[in-house]
Amino acid sequence: AQSVTQLDSQVPVFEEAPVELRCNYSSSVSVYLFWYVQYPNQGLQLLLKYLSGSTLVKGINGFEAEFNKSQTSFHLRKPSVHISDTAEYFCAVSAGYGGATNKLIFGTGTLLAVQP
């Protein structure tokens, strides 16, 4: 069965500093990985996705993530954060049952708190 672990529940960082949000996954089948962001009182917005191909994935708002199969990781990075990046970030894995479902399994989320 698939699972996702986000080790950090909260990451404080100063504005303009780099940040990395960690995500590890467990899966016995092909994985499709996603990062979503949730701002207060809103739904989830897709930041980026890994379906296949290049292991370095670029997303919106300057975020990128690297798929590492040997370490079963999909960490999210941004070289310089802004106050507006303060939000909850969720890593998710798709079941990948030969394309039979869009079901996502989410990690517990990481609150990115950007301080001036």
Place this chain on the structure above:
Amino acid sequence: KAGVTQTPRYLIKTRGQQVTLSCSPISGHRSVSWYQQTPGQGLQFLFEYFSETQRNKGNFPGRFSGRQFSNSRSEMNVSTLELGDSALYLCASSLDSGNQPQHFGDGTRLSIL
């Protein structure tokens, strides 16, 4: 292009009542999924519909049900509400079959008194 629309945004109910939540997917999307988000359990998958058929179901009691109409709009129903059903209910739509990126609505905040 309009995004995923969920109605109502906020709902207050009492224990024992039932509730119906509505979701209109992005135009052209045929897959709709529902998730429950709570501080304690996080984001949990409820069910997924594709072309009016339930394709997948999460580990929730039978009080939780859903359906999808021919225009891909979906509803979920919760009967005999319990305090623990208080949550943000999120709907997501996808273009087609599996492993597609999902686009989420802003959710319905359900509070049970």
